[in-house]
Amino acid sequence: MSTILDRVAATIAARHPAHGGDPNQSYVAKLLTKGPDAVLKKIGEEATETVMAAKDANPDQVVYEVADLWFHCLILLAQHDRHPQDVLNELARREGLSGLVEKAQRTENQAD
Numbered sequence: 001m002s003t004i005l006d007r008v009a010a011t012i013a014a015r016h017p018a019h020g021g022d023p024n025q026s027y028v029a030k031l032l033t034k035g036p037d038a039v040l041k042k043i044g045e046e047a048t049e050t051v052m053a054a055k056d057a058n059p060d061q062v063v064y065e066v067a068d069l070w071f072h073c074l075i076l077l078a079q080h081d082r083h084p085q086d087v088l089n090e091l092a093r094r095e096g097l098s099g100l101v102e103k104a105q106r107t108e109n110q111a112d
């Protein structure tokens with residue numbers, strides 16, 4: 001069963017200018033035409049807007065801005081030939097491993 005992440009990722013892939021995406025018809029194609037830094041700039045903007053919504057204690061706006069942030073992260077993943085499932089797999093790999101334990105292990109390994 002395809003999820004919304006799968007479907008949006010597939011749409012993003014299809015909108016790539018190299019695959020015929022038209023910058024005059026498609027936001028994704030227009031952004032990708034501007035080059036990799038344009039996507040990074042949007043991610044920075046959307047992350048900042050997410051922080052501002054949280055500081056304003058506006059839960060609905062937080063959801064809206066996180067959706068913008070995730071959407072632009074999906075474009076970034078496509079640029080790097082990665083799929084949302086790769087991120088889900090990484091989260092699954094980490095499942096049950098405390099961040100504090102992971103950090104302690106990392107610090108221990110760096111000291112070796």
Ligand SMILES: N=c1c2ncn([C@@H]3O[C@H](COP(=O)(O)OP(=O)(O)OP(=O)(O)O)[C@@H](O)[C@H]3O)c2ncn1[C@@H]1O[C@H](COP(=O)(O)O)[C@@H](O)[C@H]1O
Binds near residue numbers: 026067
């Ligand atoms: N999920 C989204 C989505 N979320 C946000 N956005 C766009 O991302 C932009 C967010 O930037 P801002 O909030 O800063 O708004 P802005 O000032 O208009 O943006 P800029 O002028 O700075 O680029 C807006 O233009 C939103 O409309 C999205 N555009 C497209 N999608 C998905 O991508 C698909 C393909 O879209 P097209 O490429 O446009 O066909 C769509 O069918 C949707 O499923």
